[in-house]
Amino acid sequence: MIAEVIVDVLSSTVDKVFDYNIPHSLTVVVGDRVLVPFGPRKIDGFVINIKQTSSYDKSKLKDIISKKDPQPLLSENMVRLCFFMKQKFYLRLADTIRLFLPPMVRNGKVKQKLVQYVTLNCDDVSQIKKGAKKQLEALLYLQEKAREKHSVLSQKFGASAIKSLIEKNLVRLEGVKENRAPQNKFSVAKKEITLNNQQQQAVDVITKSKYQTFLLHGVTGSGKTEVYINCIKDCLKSGKTAIMLVPEISLTPQMFARFKNAFGDTVAILHSSLSQGERFDEWNRLKSGEAKIAIGARSCIFAPLENIGLIVVDEEHDSSYYSESNPRFHTHEVARYLAYLNNCPLILGTATPSIESYYLAKKGEYRLIQLTNRANQKELPNIELVDMLSEIHSGNTGIFSYRFLNELEKCINDKKQAMIFINRRGFSSFLMCKECGYVPKCEDCDVSLVYHKEDDMLKCHYCNRRYKTLNTCPKCGSKSIRFGAVGTQRIVDELKKLFNVPIFRLDNDSTQNKNSYIEILESFNHTSPAILVGTQMIAKGHDFNNVTLVGIVDADMSLHFSDYKAVEKTYQLITQVSGRAGRSESEGKVVLQTYCPKHFVYRCASNYDYTAFYKKEINLREVAHFPPFVSILRILVFGEDEQKTLNNLEQIYTQIKDLKQTYSSDFVYLSAMKCPKRRLQRNYRYQILMRLYKKNEPEIVSKIYEICDKLKTRNVSVFIENDPQNLS
Ligand code: ADP
Ligand code: ZN
Ligand code: ZN
Numbered sequence: 052m053i054a055e056v057i058v059d060v061l062s063s064t065v066d067k068v069f070d071y072n073i074p075h076s077l078t079v080v081v082g083d084r085v086l087v088p089f090g091p092r093k094i095d096g097f098v099i100n101i102k103q104t105s106s107y108d109k110s111k112l113k114d115i116i117s118k119k120d121p122q123p124l125l126s127e128n129m130v131r132l133c134f135f136m137k138q139k140f141y142l143r144l145a146d147t148i149r150l151f152l153p154p155m156v157r158n159g160k161v162k163q164k165l166v167q168y169v170t171l172n173c174d175d176v177s178q179i180k181k182g183a184k185k186q187l188e189a190l191l192y193l194q195e196k197a198r199e200k201h202s203v204l205s206q207k208f209g210a211s212a213i214k215s216l217i218e219k220n221l222v223r224l225e226g227v228k229e230n231r232a233p234q235n236k237f238s239v240a241k242k243e244i245t246l247n248n249q250q251q252q253a254v255d256v257i258t259k260s261k262y263q264t265f266l267l268h269g270v271t272g273s274g275k276t277e278v279y280i281n282c283i284k285d286c287l288k289s290g291k292t293a294i295m296l297v298p299e300i301s302l303t304p305q306m307f308a309r310f311k312n313a314f315g316d317t318v319a320i321l322h323s324s325l326s327q328g329e330r331f332d333e334w335n336r337l338k339s340g341e342a343k344i345a346i347g348a349r350s351c352i353f354a355p356l357e358n359i360g361l362i363v364v365d366e367e368h369d370s371s372y373y374s375e376s377n378p379r380f381h382t383h384e385v386a387r388y389l390a391y392l393n394n395c396p397l398i399l400g401t402a403t404p405s406i407e408s409y410y411l412a413k414k415g416e417y418r419l420i421q422l423t424n425r426a427n428q429k430e431l432p433n434i435e436l437v438d439m440l441s442e443i444h445s446g447n448t449g450i451f452s453y454r455f456l457n458e459l460e461k462c463i464n465d466k467k468q469a470m471i472f473i474n475r476r477g478f479s480s481f482l483m484c485k486e487c488g489y490v491p492k493c494e495d496c497d498v499s500l501v502y503h504k505e506d507d508m509l510k511c512h513y514c515n516r517r518y519k520t521l522n523t524c525p526k527c528g529s530k531s532i533r534f535g536a537v538g539t540q541r542i543v544d545e546l547k548k549l550f551n552v553p554i555f556r557l558d559n560d561s562t563q564n565k566n567s568y569i570e571i572l573e574s575f576n577h578t579s580p581a582i583l584v585g586t587q588m589i590a591k592g593h594d595f596n597n598v599t600l601v602g603i604v605d606a607d608m609s610l611h612f613s614d615y616k617a618v619e620k621t622y623q624l625i626t627q628v629s630g631r632a633g634r635s636e637s638e639g640k641v642v643l644q645t646y647c648p649k650h651f652v653y654r655c656a657s658n659y660d661y662t663a664f665y666k667k668e669i670n671l672r673e674v675a676h677f678p679p680f681v682s683i684l685r686i687l688v689f690g691e692d693e694q695k696t697l698n699n700l701e702q703i704y705t706q707i708k709d710l711k712q713t714y715s716s717d718f719v720y721l722s723a724m725k726c727p728k729r730r731l732q733r734n735y736r737y738q739i740l741m742r743l744y745k746k747n748e749p750e751i752v753s754k755i756y757e758i759c760d761k762l763k764t765r766n767v768s769v770f771i772e773n774d775p776q777n778l779s
Contacts, residue, residue: 053105054079054115056096057144058089066143069096070105072112079115081130082123086116095119097148099130125151126357128392135388136380141756141771146378150353155331164328165226167201169193169213178219185212193222230332241312244277253278253420257361258285260396264387266367266412267400269422270431270659271630275400276306277426279363280313282398283344287317291360291395292343296382298369299323299348304569307346314344321347321354324568349374349382352389359393362386367399367408368623373776381774383408402630403623406616406672409665410679432601432632432639434625434657438648440488450545455602455642462600463552463580467637469600471546471584472628473539473558482509482521483607486529488646490607491521498615515724515740542584542604553578557585590627601632603643606653614778615677618652622664625656676719678774682748685775686739686759687726690767693735699767700737706758707739710751717747726778734768738778 052073057066071087073079083098093116105112125133125148133147149157171193179186189208193199201224204213216222246254257265257278269275283293297306299322310318319333319342336342338355345354349372352362364372364386372382383399390397399408399417412419425431437452447453462469481499483490491500493511500509500518509518524532539558546554555575557568568588575583579597583589603625614620625643633639645653655664673680686703690696704723711718719742726736743751752773759769 052079053102053112054085054098055100055102056085056087056115057099057148058087058094058096066145068099068144070107070112071096071115072109073101074114077115077118079118080123081127082125084119084124086119088113088116097125097130098123099133099144124156126355128357128389129353131392132385132389136378136385139384139388140378140380140773141759142378142380150350150378151355153330153334155327156334164229164332166229168198168225168227169201169204169217169222170198170225172221172223175221178221183212183215185209186215189213189216190221230336244274246277246281247274247424247426249422249424250274250278250281250426253422254281254285256418256420257282257396257398262391262394262396264390264397264399264411264417265420266404266408266417267398267420267422268404268409268412268661269400269402270425271402271626272425272427272429273402273422274426275365275402275422276309278422279365279398279400280310282361282363282396284313286360287314287343289360291358292356293345293361293363294351294354294356294359294386294389295344295346295363295365296349296351296372296386297346297365298371303572310344310346317342318344318346319354321345321351323348352382352385359389360395361398362390362395363398363400365400367401368403368405368619370620370776373774375775375777377770379770379772403626403661404665406619406665406668407679410669429633430638431659432629432641434629434641434643436648436653436657437642437644439644439646440486443485450542450604451602452642452644455604455644456549458600458640458642459550459582459602463550463582465599466580467599468575468579468595468597469582469602470589470595470598470628470631471542471582471602471604472589472624473542473584473586474603474605474624482532483646484524484527484529485531485533487524487527488607489524489526489532491518491525493518498617514720515722539584539586546582546584550582553581555581555583557583557588587624589631590624595631597637598632599637599639601628601639601641603628603641606643606645607647615672615675616776618668618671621652622656622661622668625653626659629656676742679745681719681742681744682752683774684741684743684752684755685772685778686755687736687770687772688738688767689726689734689736691733691735692766695764695766696735696737699762699764699769700739702762703758703769704739706762707741707755710754710758714747714751717744717751718742719744740778 054071054073055068056071057068079085079098079101081098081101085096085098086093087096129151133144136142136147137144174190174194176187176190179190185208189204189212192204192207201213213222217224253267267275267278279295283295286293307320319337321330321333325333333342334355337345343356345351345356347354364383367383374380374382386397404412408417411417435454437454439452442452459469481490482502491509492498493500493514493516495511495514495516498511500511502520503510507520509520510516521532523530539556543554543556555571557571575581576595606621606625629641632641643653643657651667652664655661655667672678677683688696688700688703690699700723707721711721721739721741723737723739726738729736755771759771763769
């Protein structure tokens with residue numbers, strides 16, 4: 052028999068499948084990791100197919116040397132998923148295989164932790180010399196306990212006494228496997244919860260379903276997590292496993308504790324803040340079947356589970372579900388294919404569906420389930436809009452509006468907590484007039500222009516049109532046109548001048564190490580009155596009982612981000628952030644400061660009217676030719692040698708232009724340009740951007756893959772992204 056083997060090497064030119072002969076002495080199946088001769092070396096490879104014959108000369112085929120593991124590392128479904136990802140996202144198979152095998156599993160550097168135990172062999176006391184008191188005591192101790200940790204015994208009776216007992220063969224030393232299960236310092240009280248009607252109906256529909264994608268649209272606090280938990284319970288009952296994905300940021304200790312309460316040791320957590328050893332053990336608990344539920348961020352979709360009965364993608368609108376470095380993929384697509392392979396339901400849950408998902412639900416491709424009320428029967432917090440322009444006109448040029456300062460004072464006097472949210476998306480990259488709120492936009496694309504320092508120009512990231520930078524506002528003539536962003540630190544400084552209460556800060560700078568994030572949240576949780584100032588990191592998932600006020604000081608920041616999703620992201624942020632207020636007894640309030648209070652996104656968000664927002668936004672997308680009506684494709688071409696990179700870019704671009712001739716009515720737009728981040732990690736970066744109508748898209752995309760494959764060279768990397776989340 053012949054095995055097709057993909058060799059696990061980093062070189063970007065090798066993504067070929069090689070045929071190897073399976074010697075009679077070996078039984079090899081798909082998914083096995085094997086050792087094979089490769090040129091003068093011996094390297095690891097993965098068996099991705101087994102066949103009778105090879106199209107190569109059989110006498111020249113080399114033999115597989117050995118199998119690396121007793122069980123295959125990859126299942127057949129995993130291998131199928133690799134092929135799917137290769138084809139869907141233009142990835143190398145070797146890179147997709149790696150996704151299933153965490154580095155510490157692959158490189159074998161981390162091992163199962165063994166703890167040395169001492170076990171009693173025989174209690175023949177006569178073998179112990181008179182006077183060897185410690186040995187005798189240790190033996191008597193073991194008579195009672197039969198087994199004890201070597202470290203404990205050594206401490207009690209001295210290492211030499213134990214050594215003598217071992218030498219006399221009265222006791223023996225054994226290594227016992229021990230799991231480095233991640234410890235959670237948080238605990239939440241177990242609550243007995245009876246699902247309400249809407250929740251119960253959701254659970255009934257989902258648990259009865261086979262392969263089908265559900266969009267679970269439920270307002271914040273509507274009890275979506277309870278729905279997931281109940282569906283997963285049903286899975287376990289029928290002997291199946293489940294995967295639950297959450298954005299890294301909302302994988303909070305509280306969430307963890309809730310799942311531990313519900314499922315105990317059947318749940319394994321894969322989280323980037325775990326130590327290597329912990330990850331290794333959690334992964335192995337899943338692989339061995341000891342744990343049946345995997346919870347984690349994006350990459351947890353590759354957890355080593357078989358017989359999957361449910362996949363959940365919580366906060367489905369979150370951009371972290373797009374991988375932005377190699378291998379680039381979109382988690383929803385992977386999850387859908389995995390659900391298809393397992394013939395099981397997939398839940399996409401959120402309070403603010405992505406426009407794309409809602410569109411698919413409207414078209415009937417997804418099934419929409421709605422939870423319309425908060426589980427605690429509380430009203431959603433009132434969102435008050437404050438017009439910052441009129442603040443300026445009435446003489447307040449500070450960061451905070453009078454309204455907000457008023458509310459903050461009240462909140463502090465009531466000994467409650469406040470959260471102040473700062474939008475860091477698009478930090479200081481766009482210009483804004485401080486007098487009238489004007490923001491320069493592309494005349495062709497209606498997205499905000501991005502300032503490029505290098506050549507002192509404003510550029511549109513979607514069509515590359517360039518504009519001169521502005522010193523005066525074209526609308527009102529004011530000279531105070533500048534970058535619009537304030538940092539967390541400045542806000543904290545301002546607050547310190549105004550209020551004498553503990554102020555906590557949570558952003559990327561303040562959370563360099565993995566535990567400080569949890570520590571900051573913990574201390575905030577236990578302090579009242581207090582203020583927490585933070586970026587996106589505080590927007591999701593946290594359940595602070597005493598927060599009654601939420602301030603959004605610069606809501607427009609994401610609105611002007613140079614991205615066609617800017618409005619959608621703004622809606623999502625407002626809703627998520629507002630959801631933090633008034634989660635328990637006291638009522639919550641949100642103050643939202645903006646320079647354009649009339650914008651529909653604020654009107655809809657402050658009314659919690661997702662449907663109205665969707666209607667408006669989907670129309671704009673259609674008119675402006677943006678997803679979901681077209682696909683945006685980016686070909687990223689980069690290399691250390693600028694000339695070679697440029698040559699490659701030109702070749703690809705020329706051929707795609709020819710393609711455009713053939714499919715002229717399918718192209719909305721095509722161009723080649725420097726990336727906004729021209730140089731990154733020593734690479735020169737260029738991109739080809741195009742927008743394609745959906746009709747013939749798959750056909751065109753596969754032709755583009757062919758072109759890129761054909762023109763691929765050793766020195767230049769080419770990546771293709773469909774609907775990139777970030778055009779930097
Ligand atoms: P979501 O995931 O939609 O934000 P959660 O599942 O976290 O909502 O629920 C919000 C709060 O309401 C939690 O404290 C949860 O324990 C509680 N809760 C959920 N469902 C119910 C219910 N049916 N009855 C009482 N409390 C509930
Ligand atoms: Zn102006
Ligand atoms: Zn443009």
